[in-house]
Amino acid sequence: MGSELLDSFDELGDRVAVVHGEARHGYAELADRIRRLLKELDSHGVRPHDAVVLNGDFSFASIAALFALHLNRNVVIPVVSLTGTTLTTVIESCDPRHILRVSHDTEPADEAPDVTIEAVPGAAADRGERYSRLADRGASGLVLLSSGSTGVPKAILHDLDALVEEKLGRRARGGGRPSSILMFLLFDHIGGINSLLGAVRVGGTVVVPRRRTPEEICALIEEHRIRLLPTSPTFLNLILIGGFHEKHDLSSLRLISYGTEPMPEELLKRVGAAFPRARLLQTFGTSETGISTTTSESSRSTYFRIEDTSVQHRIVDGELQLKSSTQFLGYLNHPGDSLTEDGWFRTGDLVELNEGGYLRIKGRAKEVINVGGQKVLPLELESVLLSSPLIADCVVYGTPNAITGQSVCADIIPRGEPTRAQMRKHVVEFLTGKLEAFKIPTKVNLVDAVTVSERFKKKRIVP
Amino acid sequence: MRDQLLALLVNVVDELNERRDEKIPTENLLEVGLYGEAGVFDSMHLVNFLVLVEEALEDEFDVEISLTSEKAVSRRVSPFSSGRRLIDFIEEEIALARDGEPDEQGTEAGNAIPAQGLAGGPGE
Known part of the structure; x- marks a missing residue:
């Protein structure tokens, strides 16, 4: 071998x-x-x-x-x-x-x-x-x-x-132009390893960034005529907010795959408008089960299908469960409570299914905010908030209180310079009629940057 | 201080009233029941109201206290039974918070409510 x-x-x-x-x-x-x-x-x-x-x-x-x-x-x-x-x-x-x-x-x-x-x-x-x-x-x-x-x-x-x-094993060498792929995901991340193996599989070129800043990544795409960019929704938004896609020629991009966290629908619209020639693909994977082959319903859709012969999936109580041939062997330091008795991996992702049989990720089960028994999914709110012209980015999470259990809190990067009170007023007015009252954030904070992990995932506080 | 706190509560209620069909009277807010049998808020609106009060306290008194804590809800006499009780509770909490950081007391004491009321104020 x-x-x-x-x-x-x-x-x-x-x-x-x-x-x-x-x-x-x-x-x-x-x-x-x-x-x-x-x-x-x-x-x-x-x-x-x-x-x-x-x-x-x-x-x-x-x-x-x-x-x-x-x-x-x-x-x-x-x-x-x-x-x-x-x-x-x-x-x-x-x-x-x-x-x-x-x-x-x-x-x-x-x-x-x-x-x-x-x-x-x-x-x-x-x-x-x-x-x-x-x-x-x-x-x-x-x-x-x-x-x-x-x-x-x-x-x-x-x-x-x-x-x-x-x-x-299933090598797809030869024909076609070898693609160049930007190693945006980290070396110790399942997505990074997957990108690397995927590139080697087709005899492609791995382009390693010196820094993972929107500026550097966009400059590299232009310089190396990168065709494939695996990235995260948060990072795509950082590119759009900074307008880096307008400063560099990114027309070489043929496929932007996004994963590691759910994609807000509003953001996908903006990404689609900014990169009209690129196909947009939702990838799905976990560190435990590996990255599955997926197809998005369309580049404009956050619905996707797992089309991977080595991966089975099922939905139990709204949660996506997976069983794959590249499934992990176990945790070295943790009880195996993420596996069901019959060996399925609980992803912790809440999904819904449309008529076409496509899945959509609604959020992480542990990130669900419980307001007096009513469930709020941060992603739903973030997605609506992102469609406001006054909001550049935001992160929604629950804060504990002794009255309703949790209440909804939103950290917002504003466009322009509103005061906190003005932004709160805007948020309430903007969401009223679009969402049920209990989903409207109780607390609004203005921030310069939302907390993003080194893997460019939004960090939501989980109480 | 109590007058300032009352003014602060009135400001917050005014803000909430803007989007309420059933306005909460502010002329005699001390006696208005906030939550419970004769209360003007349901639990969700109460949390909303309290968070706004917390925010205003932060802005105007530069003090961070929690009005939705276990302590607040487990009081024998609920701080939410009336405006007066809530002011009592806020006063206590402010005193406790300031005991913790005596150095800043001097500057904070001089921090009156800014002329325009709630910082920034409702825009329109």
Whole structure:
């Protein structure tokens, strides 16, 4: 299997695999880098089925390292920013033997290696049961840390062979122009890994941004004539608010896929108007079940269908549940309460189905605001609010009170400079008649920026 | 202080009245029942009202207190039984909040209600 992968890279020769800053790396160069890394792993005593932290964001070296660790039969734990608390969680939950650090410099000085491997001190001598299922199969593994909104991140264990096989097994090489794809999603995110494998599958070019700012991303799209941009609704809105799509020529974009959080309908309209030539696709996936192949009902619709032979879905009490062949093996540090007794994964996403059999995400179950027993979905409100000419962006969440349980709160980035009282008045007037009274925010805050996670998802406070 | 608080409550009720069909009388707000049997608000409107009062207190008295806390609802005599009781409760809470930060007391004491009433005021 290993040699097959490297052979297929060799075959692609000089075709550009990775662009990072000024540097361009061909597929054959990637294969060579992987072979050298395999030797380095060997010389550092990194044995098959050892867990290895891979610390770094997307770069030529980190991509090579990911494939090298996969071929070396390791359990890879990609972590973009390895803070003290994250490292503690990883050491406690994943028992890593080594930390492989990749420097993020695009042009490292010759003397400075871009990859260093160090042993984790005090790792237990016996390997334990943790990865025995993978070892028995002879498979490589992947641990993703969920960016859980509360507490310690969950360590989610995947069979990396299954993920790679799923993508690279059904190879769609050859014909057509190899696409270039912008690595907007992070290296330690299921969407990032998925984008990478998807690009490699078609012999495409992976363009790595130096920074994930709207300005930089739009400049890269123009410079590299990017065709495919996987991103999030929040980031698309940041581009629109800043008008970056007008400062750069983004006409190369053929497909904008958005995921990681639900898309407000109003925002989709604006995105559609700003990028008339691009197809807009809702992607859907979870760190636990992988990214499913989806089709949107249309570029103007937030309804989509899961069309993936390896993924089954069902709706139970309004919640979407999934079962996939690339489903995770389990959590390393968490009880498996997100699986039903019959092995379906509870996504926590509330969905509705239209007559055509298409799904639409209404919001996260845990983000539902309960006002005296009446349910409010933040997304519904945000979507309506975004259609106001006075509102650039907003985030809606519940705040606890002892009278109605929760009340609705909205943080708003205004257009122009209204006072808080003026904005509150506007919000009430704007929503009256469009939504039921109990959904109208009790509290309105004016903010300069809505809280966005490093993965460009809106952060809603969950009480 | 009580006069200022009453003026603040009247301002908030005026704002709410703008979009109510059934206006709440403000001439004798001290005696108006806010919630309960003879109350003018249902629970949702009460929360709405209290949050606006909290906001006005923040703007005009520079003090952050909660009027929808467990403490407020579990009082034997409900602070929501009348305007007067609510002012009592607000006064207590302000005193408690300011005890916590004695350094700022001096500046806050001089913070009278701005001439235009509610900061920014209803636009129209």
